[in-house]
Amino acid sequence: MRKFKPSNKTNKYLLALxxxxxxxxxxxxxxxxxxxxxxxxxxxxxxxxxxxxxYMNILSAPNFWSDLTYSLYIAFFAATISxxxxxxxAYRLLLSKHKKIEILVKKIMQxxxxxxxxxxxxxxxxxxxxxxxxxxxxxxLGFIETLEQxxxxxxxxxxxxxxxxxxxxxxxxxxxxxxxxxGRIGKYYYQVAKIHGASDFYILKKIYLxxxxxxxxxxxxxxxxxxxxxxxxxxLLNSNKxxxxxxxxxxxxxxxxxxxxxxxxxxxxxxxxxxxIAVVVYSQVLxxxxxxxxx
Amino acid sequence: MKLHIKxxxxxxxxxxxxxxxxxxxxxxxxxxxxxVSGSGKSTLLKIITGLESIEGGQILLDGKDVTHxxxxxxxxxxxxxxxxxxxxxxxxxNIRFGMEVKKYDKKxxxxxxxxxxxxxxxxxxxxxxxxxxxxxxxQRVSIARALATxxxxxLMDEPFSGLDPALRIEMGNLIKDLQRLLDLTIVFVxxxxxxxxxxxxxxxxxxxxxxxxxxxxxxxxxxxxNRKSASIMGDGNWIKGIIxxxxxxxxxxxxxxxxxxxxxxxxxxxxxxVIIGESRAAFKVKISGISRLGKETQLTxxxxxxxxxxxxxxxxxYQINQEISIMFTDSNCHIVPCG
Numbered sequence: 001m002r003k004f005k006p007s008n009k010t011n012k013y014l015l016a017l018x019x020x021x022x023x024x025x026x027x028x029x030x031x032x033x034x035x036x037x038x039x040x041x042x043x044x045x046x047x048x049x050x051x052x053x054x055y056m057n058i059l060s061a062p063n064f065w066s067d068l069t070y071s072l073y074i075a076f077f078a079a080t081i082s083x084x085x086x087x088x089x090a091y092r093l094l095l096s097k098h099k100k101i102e103i104l105v106k107k108i109m110q111x112x113x114x115x116x117x118x119x120x121x122x123x124x125x126x127x128x129x130x131x132x133x134x135x136x137x138x139x140x141l142g143f144i145e146t147l148e149q150x151x152x153x154x155x156x157x158x159x160x161x162x163x164x165x166x167x168x169x170x171x172x173x174x175x176x177x178x179x180x181x182x183g184r185i186g187k188y189y190y191q192v193a194k195i196h197g198a199s200d201f202y203i204l205k206k207i208y209l210x211x212x213x214x215x216x217x218x219x220x221x222x223x224x225x226x227x228x229x230x231x232x233x234x235x236l237l238n239s240n241k242x243x244x245x246x247x248x249x250x251x252x253x254x255x256x257x258x259x260x261x262x263x264x265x266x267x268x269x270x271x272x273x274x275x276x277i278a279v280v281v282y283s284q285v286l287x288x289x290x291x292x293x294x295x
Numbered sequence: 296m297k298l299h300i301k302x303x304x305x306x307x308x309x310x311x312x313x314x315x316x317x318x319x320x321x322x323x324x325x326x327x328x329x330x331v332s333g334s335g336k337s338t339l340l341k342i343i344t345g346l347e348s349i350e351g352g353q354i355l356l357d358g359k360d361v362t363h364x365x366x367x368x369x370x371x372x373x374x375x376x377x378x379x380x381x382x383x384x385x386x387x388x389n390i391r392f393g394m395e396v397k398k399y400d401k402k403x404x405x406x407x408x409x410x411x412x413x414x415x416x417x418x419x420x421x422x423x424x425x426x427x428x429x430x431x432x433x434q435r436v437s438i439a440r441a442l443a444t445x446x447x448x449x450l451m452d453e454p455f456s457g458l459d460p461a462l463r464i465e466m467g468n469l470i471k472d473l474q475r476l477l478d479l480t481i482v483f484v485x486x487x488x489x490x491x492x493x494x495x496x497x498x499x500x501x502x503x504x505x506x507x508x509x510x511x512x513x514x515x516x517x518x519x520x521n522r523k524s525a526s527i528m529g530d531g532n533w534i535k536g537i538i539x540x541x542x543x544x545x546x547x548x549x550x551x552x553x554x555x556x557x558x559x560x561x562x563x564x565x566x567x568x569v570i571i572g573e574s575r576a577a578f579k580v581k582i583s584g585i586s587r588l589g590k591e592t593q594l595t596x597x598x599x600x601x602x603x604x605x606x607x608x609x610x611x612x613y614q615i616n617q618e619i620s621i622m623f624t625d626s627n628c629h630i631v632p633c634g
Contacts, residue, residue, distance in 0.1 A: 191346055192379050196393035196444070197367045206392075210383045 031272070038265035045258060054266035063243070071228055071244040072278060074159050078166035079224035079282070085167065086174025087216055091204050093175070094182045095190060106179075109172035117233055120165050128153050128164065157241045165233050170223040177219035181212040213290040221283045228275050245271055296357055296447035296480050297322045298343065303352035305338055305504075312338050314504045315352070320448075320482055320497070325474050327495035327512065328484045329527060335504045336484040337376075340450045343482070344371050356448070372446035374454045378433035380425035386436050387412075387421040393444040411439040414473070431462045438470070442477070451483045455490070467494050488529050492516065500527050517565060518629045525563060530593075532569070532603045534562040543630050546599050547578055550625045559633040566593065566606040568627040577620035585613055596621065 039050045058064055089105075096102045115123075127133050135150035144150055154161035185208065193203040209216065231246035238247055249271060252264035298320040305313040312335045320326045330336050341347040343354055345366035354362050361369055372393075380389045387408050394404045412418045415435040420428055425436070434454055441449055451470070455463040471494050474481050485491050491498055492512060499509040508515050508524040519525035522533060536545030538560045543552040545562060552560070583602065584595030594605040594613060605621065613619070 188375070188377075188379050189381060191341075192373070192375065192381075193392070193396075194346070194366045195344055195371065195373045196440075197370075197396045198392075199367065202396060207381055 034265050034268050034272075037262060038269045040262045042261060045261065047262065054262045055270065057263055058266055058270060063248075067243055067245050067248055068274065070159070070242040071246070074162055074166070074234065074244055075224050075227040075278070076282070078163045078170060078227045079220055081163065081167045082170025082174050082223050083216065083220040083286075085171045086219070087178055087204075087209070087212075089171065089175040090179035090182050090212075091200075091208060093179055094187065094208075095200070106176070109175055112168065112172040113176070115169075117165070117169060117230070118236075120169055121233055121236055124161065124165050124168065125154065128161070154237050155239050157239045159234070159238075159242065161237045162234050165237075166223075166227050166230075170227075173223060174216075174219045178212055178215045181215035182208060185211050209290050213287065216290050217283050217286050220286055221279050224282050225275050225279045228278060229271065245274070298448055298480070298482065299353075299355035299358075300339070300343065301353040301355060303339070303342060303354070304350045305335070305342060305347065306350050312504050313342070313349075316501070316504070316506055318499045318506060318509055320480060322480055323478050324497050325471065325481045325483065325495045326497040326499065327491035328482065328499050328501050329486065329488065329491045330484075330501035331486055331527075334501045336486075336501055337452050339501070340373065340452050340482065340484055343448075343450055344373055345369055370444075370447055372441035372444070372449045374434075374437055374441050374449065374451045376453045376456055378425070378430070378437040380433055380436055380440075382425050384425075385421070386417065386423050386425070386428070389425070389436055390439045390443050392440060397444055399444075407443060411442060414442075415439045415469070431458055431466065434458065434466060435469075438473075442473070442479075447480065449479055449481045451481060453485050453487075456485075456487075463490070464493075470494065488527075492528075500524050502527065517568075517627075519563060519631075521631065530566050530604050530606075532564045532566065534564070534601060534603075536560060536562060538630070538632065543628070546601050547623075548576070550628045550630075552630050555630055555632055561631050561633060563629040563631060564603075564623055564627060566604040568623055569603060569605045570622050570624075571605065571607055571609065571619055572622065573620050574622050577622040579618055580621055582613055582615055582617045582619060585615065594619075 038054055039052070040047055040054055041050050089109075093102050093105060125132065129135070130147050130150050130152060135144070135147050138144045138150065139147055151160075153164060189207050189211070190203055193207055198206070229246055231244075231250045234244045235247040235250055238244065245267070249264060249267045252260050252267060255264075298318075300316055300318040300320075303313055303316045304311070316335075316339060318326070318328070328336050328339065338347060342349055345354075345361070345364065349362065352362075353360050356369070356371075380386075381392065384392070390408050390411055391404055394407060399407070408421070412421055415438060417432060417435050417439070420432060420436070425433055428436070434457075438454070454470075455466045458466060467490060470481070470483075473479065483491070483494060495512045497510065498512040498515050500507040500515065502523060507527065508520050515524065516528050519528065519531070525531040525533075534545045534547055536543050536559075538544075538552045538555045538557055540557075541551065541553045541555070542549045543555070543560060543562055547562075550562065578598055580596035580598045580603070582594050583597045586593040590608060592607050592609065592613065594607065596603050596605060596619065603621070
């Protein structure tokens with residue numbers, strides 16, 4: 001029997017077809033279902049009137065735009081900080097001459113990636129809350145006179161605690177993603193640039209950022225869209241004043257009043273549209289910054 | 296710039312890669328470091344640039360100790376074995392790189408880039424990407440990039456090893472011309488004997504992390520200090536004999552040995568220094584082996600119990616067991632006292 005070999009582009013697409021079909025079916029089917037329900041058409045609940053009323057409800061709600069701004073703010077800052085730290089960590093690991101330390105750091109990062117978000121919430125609360133480990137150590141060492149002097153990171157409008165957790169989870173992801181590509185680029189370009197008198201930062205900006213730009217843009221965009229859509233961490237740590245879109249959506253989902261389902265679905269659709277637009281804008285801006293380094 | 300590599304020692308884990316390497320590179324010289332793969336040549340160059348640290352010794356540039364000076368401030372250029380052009384930059388941008396780092400003004404950068412493109416004969420390639428040019432052209436660009444900031448010392452790590460033989464010779468000639476034209480100081484690492492002989496005026500022989508011999512290329516070639524030095528640079532004939540009353544006597548007769556101590560010694564001759572032809576001083580020898588290499592023929596001849604290698608460009612059709620006459624002049628004989 002002749003063996004099937006993907007020798008050309010068409011064959012490669014054919015090989016990818018099964019997984020594309022599954023994704024298309026679930027995601028596409030799901031989206032179509034959500035779109036239909038968001039229009040108000042849910043015959044099982046006796047709702048048959050189709051229209052944009054539920055979208056208008058949400059867009060005209062007094063908190064929608066502040067929720068959107070807050071969501072974008074959290075996602076933008078968490079993704080930007082994760083990307084900056086992640087890329088820097090990947091670069092330092094690439095240049096590291098201490099193999100054992102490099103392996104240890106990678107293991108810690110892998111652990112950080114595996115750890116569920118909820119565990120991270122508890123960990124960060126234990127460490128960074130006003131009654132947490134760090135504030136107590138600082139208090140006992142005399143750096144602060146009362147525990148209240150330790151900055152309040154959680155349940156605040158700044159969303160500092162949420163951003164901190166997202167960064168702690170995002171940095172390992174970006175680091176390992178980018179390091180994979182930087183490792184393939186290798187250290188030789190670093191040596192060439194160094195001999196020409198370039199500083200480490202200059203080499204990162206002019207050589208490694210442009211060469212690993214695809215990995216940086218992808219990993220950063222992935223964490224950005226994830227932070228925009230993630231609900232569990234903001235749901236647990238939001239202040240009363242600011243709520244992000246995903247937490248608001250989750251509250252609608254778990255609402256026992258089933259008449260809110262079309263609103264929840266419209267919210268869902270809006271979040272998808274906002275997410276797509278935001279990630280396109282974010283990745284384009286990032287592309288300009290990262291690729292601009294080489295010119 | 297004069298470079299002094301002083302008693303440099305380098306270990307990789309517990310393995311000693313360089314063991315007290317001592318080389319002086321004179322200003323304006325083309326200094327080859329010849330050695331087989333794994334002898335420590337590339338490591339030595341990286342130590343000179345500061346890319347590798349050392350366990351002992353010093354690197355002196357014009358007498359100034361730069362052992363602990365960071366790579367980026369040493370002002371040394373390096374041409375790697377592979378061109379290593381930055382793949383996302385055009386040829387011109389690659390050449391500009393070092394000048395931009397050192398913040399040359401724009402006008403100077405543009406003028407220098409044009410000058411180097413012309414000098415390296417790659418004027419038409421300025422706007423191309425590295426992936427759009429050949430290996431030889433890429434290596435020219437990497438040389439142009441190295442020359443851009445007018446470095447006082449250029450290190451070259453087998454830069455033509457990836458090129459075909461004809462291009463290798465062409466590139467070698469180009470570098471030699473540039474070295475003369477710009478009065479460059481070049482340290483050129485290679486394992487190719489012919490390349491080192493063709494290009495360098497000074498040579499150091501590196502073997503298992505130690506310098507066997509250093510000096511003017513033709514002196515090291517014709518007057519090796521020992522059998523190992525001689526063999527690194529190619530075939531040779533060692534003839535055993537005795538020095539007595541300023542004469543070296545062997546089965547091939549006597550040659551002058553003024554100034555040498557009395558006792559056992561060896562005489563060294565490269566195969567092409569043995570002349571085939573009749574004269575009163577000639578010896579009759581029998582051909583025991585023939586290798587024909589196109590324009591050159593290598594003969595192995597027997598004289599009693601001694602064997603000798605001879606290189607000749609004669610197109611005569613030599614035969615095994617054929618008797619021929621050979622001779623050599625006193626001035627070509629290099630005498631090495633034993634012990």
